[in-house]
Amino acid sequence: xxxxxxxxxxxxxxxxxxxxxxxxxxxxxxxxxxxxxxxxxxxxxxxxxxxxxxxxxxxxxxxxxxxxxxxxxxxxxxxxxxxxxxxxxxxxxxxxxxxxxxxxxxxxxxxxxxxxxxxxxxxxxxxxxxxxxxxxxxxxxxxxxxxxxxxxxxxxxxxxxxx
Amino acid sequence: xxxxxxxxxxxxxxxxxxxxxxxxxxxxxxxxxxxxxxxxxxxxxxxxxxxxxxxxxxxxxxxxxxxxxxxxxxxxxxxxxxxxxxxxxxxxxxxxxxxxxxxxxxxxxxxxxxxxxxxxxxxxxxxxxxxxxxxxxxxxxxxxxxxxxxxxxxxxxxxxxxxxxxxxxxxxxxxxxxxxxxxxxxxxxxxxxxxxxxxxxxxxxxxxxxxxxxxxxxxxxxxxxxxxxxxxxxxxxxxxxxxxxxxxxxxxxxxxxxxxxxxxxxxxxxxxxxxxxxxxxxxxxxxxxxxxxxxxxxxxxxxxxxxxxxx
Numbered sequence: 127x128x129x130x131x132x133x134x135x136x137x138x139x140x141x142x143x144x145x146x147x148x149x150x151x152x153x154x155x156x157x158x159x160x161x162x163x164x165x166x167x168x169x170x171x172x173x174x175x176x177x178x179x180x181x182x183x184x185x186x187x188x189x190x191x192x193x194x195x196x197x198x199x200x201x202x203x204x205x206x207x208x209x210x211x212x213x214x215x216x217x218x219x220x221x222x223x224x225x226x227x228x229x230x231x232x233x234x235x236x237x238x239x240x241x242x243x244x245x246x247x248x249x250x251x252x253x254x255x256x257x258x259x260x261x262x263x264x265x266x267x268x269x270x271x272x273x274x275x276x277x278x279x280x281x282x283x284x285x286x287x288x289x
Numbered sequence: 290x291x292x293x294x295x296x297x298x299x300x301x302x303x304x305x306x307x308x309x310x311x312x313x314x315x316x317x318x319x320x321x322x323x324x325x326x327x328x329x330x331x332x333x334x335x336x337x338x339x340x341x342x343x344x345x346x347x348x349x350x351x352x353x354x355x356x357x358x359x360x361x362x363x364x365x366x367x368x369x370x371x372x373x374x375x376x377x378x379x380x381x382x383x384x385x386x387x388x389x390x391x392x393x394x395x396x397x398x399x400x401x402x403x404x405x406x407x408x409x410x411x412x413x414x415x416x417x418x419x420x421x422x423x424x425x426x427x428x429x430x431x432x433x434x435x436x437x438x439x440x441x442x443x444x445x446x447x448x449x450x451x452x453x454x455x456x457x458x459x460x461x462x463x464x465x466x467x468x469x470x471x472x473x474x475x476x477x478x479x480x481x482x483x484x485x486x487x488x489x490x491x492x493x494x495x496x497x498x499x500x501x502x503x504x505x506x507x508x509x510x511x512x513x514x515x516x517x518x519x520x521x522x523x524x525x526x527x528x529x530x531x532x533x534x535x536x537x538x539x540x541x542x543x544x545x546x547x548x549x550x551x552x553x554x555x556x557x558x559x560x561x562x563x564x565x566x567x568x569x570x571x572x573x574x575x576x577x578x579x580x581x582x583x584x585x586x587x588x589x590x591x592x593x594x595x596x597x598x599x600x
Contacts, residue, residue, distance in 0.1 A: 273407055
């Protein structure tokens with residue numbers, strides 16, 4: 127175990143099963159929690175625990191945040207959305223102490239996870255059976271609502287994650 | 290370019306049409322104007338369902354008359370008041386219901402942006418967007434372009450000013466999208482609060498369209514071949530104080546056109562409030578009644594194309 131890892135270990139133990147999200151920009155762990163709706167998850171899954179480490183020393187970033195979710199594997203589609211907001215993030219799945227890195231990719235289309243910022247968009251109409259859908263404009267770092275064309279910057283995605 | 294390119298397709302956004310398709314449509318409208326009865330009763334036995342969740346005069350009437358002329362049966366409603374929509378029925382259920390009654394074509398206007406893209410996903414029956422909130426009004430853009438072509442015999446090489454509420458006015462965005470198919474220089478004239486929406490600017494930039502922005506008509510009026518005037522969309526501006534700030538900011542009258550070319554044509558999708566003075570009606574600038582009239586043959590040709598009637 128390296129000295130750095132030992133330092134982290136003093137704060138939070140290793141997990142047997144779950145997800146470790148690493149290389150989060152410093153003080154942005156709460157944004158990650160927001161995108162993953164971890165508060166809702168913790169309410170619904172009684173045995174899930176979440177550890178948030180902030181201001182951890184990092185060789186590549188200087189300082190970084192880490193989120194450990196014990197006994198829960200983050201959905202790959204949510205990991206992909208995280209990679210929109212934080213391109214350098216690492217999502218690691220832990221299974222019986224073994225760690226495997228998920229290669230997050232920027233999706234071409236995102237369905238059902240993000241609300242359209244245009245409040246009057248048909249996809250925000252309460253009783254219509256419509257699922258939100260966004261097309262990714264990668265070069266521009268924008269999402270475009272498939273229905274009303276409204277643009278949403280990647281950075282603004284955390285504020286529009288569906289409850 | 291064949292008429293069959295239109296058969297069974299939806300008309301949700303003007304961006305779904307390419308230049309050769311639009312030119313073919315306009316050629317056919319021109320032919321219909323020369324022989325106004327040539328399409329009468331050609332779609333006899335077909336059912337047009339016209340659902341206007343928002344009120345309208347010109348668009349509703351022109352679609353209704355166009356469908357009548359083509360020999361179609363017409364049903365639906367002209368406003369949500371008095372229909373089951375006022376009891377809370379959804380767009381989805383309304384479409385499914387009329388689909389069950391044998392609709393061959395839907396013409397829908399709805400207040401919510403994106404509602405027509407959704408409508409087209411609900412049903413396999415062809416759908417025409419007759420206005421979805423502040424976003425698009427593709428048949429108005431087709432009408433507008435046809436009216437411009439009628440005045441100048443072409444679209445390429447023209448300088449078109451689009452004035453007014455470019456943020457909430459769906460005809461302005463649809464026209465700008467449509468003109469990007471041609472070699473047209475577009476000037477957007479609007480106060481800061483009513484500028485073109487970012488997604489429209491982004492699309493035009495990606496298409497390599499020639500555009501510029503202005504806040505004052507008098508700085509550019511002398512250069513323009515076409516001035517497209519729009520009403521401030523009071524009903525779509527979320528904050529009433531914002532409307533108070535922008536209302537009455539511009540009025541196109543003889544004084545405003547003092548430096549205009551004599552050949553300038555003024556268009557307006559109507560209805561007008563106070564942004565377009567009645568004193569222009571009797572001048573050669575006025576092209577808006579020609580424009581409004583063009584909506585009827587254009588919608589006849591389009592519906593005939595979509596339903597594959599013989600020509």
